[in-house]
Amino acid sequence: MKTNFLTILLCCFILMSCKKDNTPTTANSTIALPSTMLKASTSASSTLSLKVLQLNVWQEGTKVSGGFNGIIDAIVQSGADLITLSEVRNYNNTNFSARVLAALSAKNLTFYSFKDNNVGIISRYPIVSFKTGIYGNAFDKAVINLDLNTQVAIYSAHLDYLNYACYLPRGYDGNSFQKMSQPVTDVNAILASNLQSSRDEEIAAFVNDAKLERDSGRIVILGGDFNEPSHLDWVNEQKNLFDHRGTIVPWQNSVTLYARGFKDSYRVRNSNPVTAPGFTWAAFNTSASLSSLVWAPDADERDRIDYIYYADNSNRVNVSESIVFGPSGSIVRGQGYEDPTYTNPFLIPTGTWPSDHKGLITTFSITSIKPTISLNKTNYANGETITVNFANGSTNAKAWVGIYQSNKVPGTNYANSWKYTNGMSSGSVALSLPANSPAGSYYVAYFKDDGYTEIATRVSFNYTGG
Structure with missing residues (x-):
């Protein structure tokens, strides 16, 4: 019984930790979007x-x-x-x-x-x-x-x-x-x-x-x-x-x-x-x-x-x-x-x-109003900043955006990069992929309140690698 219990506990810990790879990027790079940028974003x-x-x-x-x-x-x-x-x-x-x-x-x-x-x-x-x-x-x-x-x-x-x-x-x-x-x-x-x-x-x-x-x-x-x-x-x-x-x-x-x-x-x-x-x-x-x-x-x-x-x-x-x-x-x-x-x-x-x-x-x-996310471009090379704009979203301090490879599942796989939106309903976060990330197709997802419920349509992009 003890072995089974420890196995279950370990599995729960792994699942709860799947959002993070190591430590979160700092919160102070989350910024509010100027009104002109917000107007350009359309929402369903x-x-x-x-x-x-x-x-x-x-x-x-x-x-x-x-x-x-x-x-x-x-x-x-x-x-x-x-x-x-x-x-x-x-x-x-x-x-x-x-x-x-x-x-x-x-x-x-x-x-x-x-x-x-x-x-x-x-x-x-x-x-x-x-x-x-x-x-x-x-x-x-x-x-x-x-x-x-x-x-x-x-x-x-x-x-x-x-x-x-x-x-x-x-x-x-x-x-x-x-x-x-x-x-x-x-x-x-x-x-x-x-x-x-x-x-x-x-x-x-x-x-x-x-x-x-x-x-x-x-x-x-x-x-x-x-x-x-x-x-x-x-x-x-x-x-x-x-x-x-x-x-x-x-x-x-x-x-x-x-x-x-x-x-x-x-x-x-x-x-x-x-x-x-x-x-x-x-x-x-x-x-x-x-x-x-x-x-x-x-x-x-x-x-x-x-x-x-x-x-x-x-x-x-x-x-x-x-x-x-x-x-x-x-x-x-x-x-x-x-x-x-x-x-x-x-x-x-x-x-x-x-x-x-x-x-x-x-x-x-x-x-x-449905929340939206958008990117500043559709193709990125190694070391480039990936700016994710979000609008009409959650004001919970632990809503977050994350980047995943196109074949990966949030909650099962780790995010390649992620940040909290820090209580702002509209703004932007600057993300970057680790240097060893493989080239290929990725997507950005927007999640509700420290969980894996997605509140916006995913946005895909291509990463050319190093």
Whole structure:
């Protein structure tokens, strides 16, 4: 048994070492390509569709009879690939995400998730990595591969519900939710109250975490219940509607996200805040008691506080569609209200609606750009530098390019020469073949993240030798 074990161990070591001949060439000869050189490189691309659902599950559906099944029905009806959930509680030491996956599996649907509190993520794609407890469980995130070349970091958010400052101009306190003697219409006072919440600190934590993902080349998507309106809604056109009482309010957190390059998918697709206000709060859910839906009984409570934001440093993302999902009615002055004036694109649920919020479904169109490699020439003599240009590649520090003889197989045979690309998605590396390399046909290959998965089409060249 010991002999067999040592033999297996030795074989594994040899296979793991096949990339390297001896020691790697130094990293400092990897350079970024000038923009003029990058433009000359053409890349094949394809278009991917990604559908995202944001859903506040209202204490895991416990506020509505049949609410948990309603959550499952909503996920299925939405056709979403990624689902961001708010108000995850894991009641009675259960694992809510595991329950959701089991219920979807019973419908022959395979999804992936992980356990967290307050927020959750359900993914049709296998989850490469995840992170919980971002700023005290205000956020979590998962990384998925859409394809070999495109990664998405999806975040789920449920922000602080206190200091709900949009109730102030409606005449209600944002903490006690009691009626005040008069509305607050001083915009500075409204914004000061809004900053008393922890929402701005939560968004700052998200922005910092998401920057790392964006800088690594990933698309970032954020879905959540923000408990705060948008500066894109409380504008001049809405100032005398929905009990805004003449106020135009630049709500801080949507302003911050836009300043950091994020876009509000609903407003990108539905730009008119009057004809398409996109209300997600409060839903007139006829499966729930009316008293459980009303917080400001003498006010028009309608607002858009659930969002799907996105950002991508490579501009690969477009919004194909963004629609509200849930009951068509809202809560106005303590009653359910249907308003035919507003023409939101809408999806009505076919099953029991589980929430006091409406959901949001955004369908993204994502351009997947294939990495490319090219050479500065096609014939090389002994001692010549072989410059390999690469573009639209992996930002992992251990992506690499290697040269092989045409009859050699990466992972089985050693590379004749190789270098890491050092975290740059586009650039060049200078390689050279050892002096004793035989003349003949060779190729350059581009590999993903210290492995042998090739991410670009090979480029061949001829070597005349010494």
